Amino acid sequence: MSNPPRLLTRRPLIQSVAARWRQQYYRSGAWGGYTGDARLIYEKLSALNLDSATRQEVDDIIGNSSWTVIQCGGCQRDVEVAAEVGELPDWESATVILCAECIALAGKVVRAVARPLRKSIKRC
Numbered sequence: 001m002s003n004p005p006r007l008l009t010r011r012p013l014i015q016s017v018a019a020r021w022r023q024q025y026y027r028s029g030a031w032g033g034y035t036g037d038a039r040l041i042y043e044k045l046s047a048l049n050l051d052s053a054t055r056q057e058v059d060d061i062i063g064n065s066s067w068t069v070i071q072c073g074g075c076q077r078d079v080e081v082a083a084e085v086g087e088l089p090d091w092e093s094a095t096v097i098l099c100a101e102c103i104a105l106a107g108k109v110v111r112a113v114a115r116p117l118r119k120s121i122k123r124c
């Protein structure tokens, strides 16, 4: 099965944060799996206008930036736009997030080898 690259940008992450939070910590009719008050955080996230809320507002409610970060798996930078490549993200999935610069660099690495191969194929 093919997994085409998926675009990652900050706004959809923010827009989906309350739903993702609920999906993570609300199971079988109860809040759990979190050391703090997961229900209170969900209520605060739900009270935000997620179409206009800033990343900082979300991070302040949660207490860290892990729910709004787009971290490139190549350069490790927190970027605004990236591509998610590989399996759909799940526990232990083979998924990587890459920024445009790291994608370009990966392309360069592959092309450096692929170009001579293509020429040798044409000569045959």
Ligand SMILES: [Zn+2]
Pocket (backbone or CB within 6 Å): 072, 073, 074, 075, 076, 077, 098, 099, 100, 101, 102
């Ligand atoms: Zn990168």
